[in-house]
Amino acid sequence: MLYARTDLRRKRRSLSENTLQLVALAVVGLFGAVFVVAASFGAYLAGEALTAGSLDAPRSATSGARSAAAALWLGIAAVVALRTVTQNATLDGTGGLLTTVSHRDVAAGVALSEFFGLLAYLGLPAVAVAVAFAFGAGSAASALLVLLAIGSIAATGLLAGVVVGFAVRNLTVRSAFVARHRAAIWIVLFVAYLGAFVTGVAESVTAPLLSVARGLPIAWYGDLALAAVAGNASAVRAGFAVGLTVLGTPLLVALLVRLAGVLWYADPVAPAAGSGSSADRSTVDRRTALTGGVFDRVAPRPVASVAAKSWLRATRAPIKLVFVAYPAFLLVGPLSDAVETGAVSAYLVVLLAVYGAWATGAAFTLNPLGDEGAVVPATVLSGLDGRQFVAGLLLCGAAVGAPVTGGAVLLAGLLSPLSALGSALVAAVAVALCVGAAGLAVGVGTAFPRFEAARITRSRRAVVPSLTAFATYSLVLLVGSVPGLLAQLPPVAEFVGRIADVSVLTVGLAGLAATLVLAGGAGWLGFRYAARSFEEYTL
């Protein structure tokens, strides 16, 4: 209990210190309030209709309750499992904690803290819905039964989620394969998650899942909620639902304690470059040599060293780059449309070009000094000059970002209504933007650095670019890319062509030239500023 209380206090303080999160929470709360009012009203009407027998198909009310119960249970379990894997299973100060209290108490504290956290979000809406339903049904017992059902769903769903989370974490520390390919696995999962929405597969996955879940004991909580008012709700199932909670809770707690003990006292397997075995060493040495070799071929050794270092660090701690993926959600809508209609829009091509360039700049160059962390003194005192340092970072970003973006844009352009020439022009703009974006980012990142680590997950902190750098960089890049990219869109090019009395091709070329000048100029200025700042840098 003490662990849970302390943990909740830490979470509350952490939240109160983060203005952005507070604002986001307030917005969510506002929308949440509207949802709760609507849900309560719906529950009131449903209760009234059920009692009056005015529902067309009373059987469907029970079926709906079962579906809702199963969906809520699965939702809670999934969210909690994810939170456990990414945050809760990793303790702060494990050694001190486990030598002070037993791992049973800590494991129970982890679950309890999560439960109270869930209660903070779910408690009030649950009470509102239960009371409204009871009012509508004219049955005080209904309020208690609905609350009992929701509370049971929360307890068992949460515990199941925590258990699954601990099981997955055990896998990550005990399986050499998972430890070695953790980054790749996360990327695959993220892409699959994104892909499921883009392709519309998400619905076809969740629908059968819910259908199966409706037949599982977790759906019996629906019968429990309606036991007092719906004649066709099974009293036996409602009783079993209570039994499921009474028996399932201690069983899940026992499982949780067991898995937590195994995890916290485990000797984790080391990732590839960590085991120290000769086989692993040679694999790592080969990869390192390959990375260094690629950059060595195109740049002087100090520049190639910076580029190779940045690449190796990023591939081994990709969580630091997770922020680059956030704006990719903007692509979900147009990509989804493209999949559904089988046609790539010119708008999507332009969006791909802007996002690719943005990501190229943001990934490696938006916090050049802050990303060096404690190594800044060694880097600054290495004799490396500013241009070499900045060029190394640019090389790392552009070497990956420019060809990938250029290729993706060209391919999408050829599949879109754009002409072959138009596609080639947009791809050219995209490549130029990538290089310009990297130069711009390194300048903006130097002007607005961030040295302190931000919390990525509860157990992982990483130095990510500052919000000011993000905003400034994004804004300038967007403004710079507008003429070159919009001029390639046929309606825009035709409109401008008519006004200026020039051909569409001329408009396209003029736009391209404008963007090249803007992006190139911003990139060049950013490069120079960052290089000079590096050379003059003091602690």
Add this chain to the structure above:
Amino acid sequence: MASEPAIETSGLSKRYGGTTAVESLDLSIPSGAVYGFLGPNGAGKTTTMEMLTTLTRPTAGTARVAGESIDRRERVVPAIGYLPEEPPLFEELTGREQLSYIAGLRDLPEPAATKRIDDLLARFDLAEDIGKRIGAYSRGMKQKTGIVQALLHEPRVLFLDEPTSGLDPRAARVVRETIADLTADEATIFLSTHILPVVDELADTVGVLADGELVAEGAPEALKRRAESDGERTLEDVFLDVTGEDAYAGAPDTTNPENEGPDATRERSA
């Protein structure tokens, strides 16, 4: 020893707003010497090292390191090595990758750089673990890797901030032996540490900083001898005397001309 001092400062000061970190520091450290830099926490030792390594600009005064003004970073850095209190290492890289990275930044010629790395790794007993990621290293292993990194380019002046911190006795001895070897090659060591026996064993001269001012300076033996008026004294006693509030209670008369000479010590009002 060469006639030109390896480190020379005159009135070197650093202020942060209204706070004085270092006040009018005058040092003259000959080439090939080991200078033990002592002082309580917050005395200004790290700030002094950061100024001498060009990482921080002084508010007033001048300094020359390896014959170059600290205003000219590009001329100073090829001659110096610096190990800060927190070893400057990337946790995501392996030890070898980190050292190769620094060698690459310095553009050290191959295969000599690799041989130099291998020699230092063998010396510090790191060869076996060099393929592991630094994030998995112990504090001592990180410290040893940091030292190797600072030595890669064979600097003429080496600044070490708590170099034996976190090291086991064997590794600490290797560090001490390495420092002794380096001075034999005419390298100058500027050594900041709280482990006074290390200074006692290695330092040719000891400077004690308190509240940003140099309150005592001299050879360890001379400092101890001068404070032996009430019995046998250690360097620790001297340190506590000169940095404490009753720093000068019973201390010898610093104006006594007999104190001048090769073993002369100086004390200043804190």
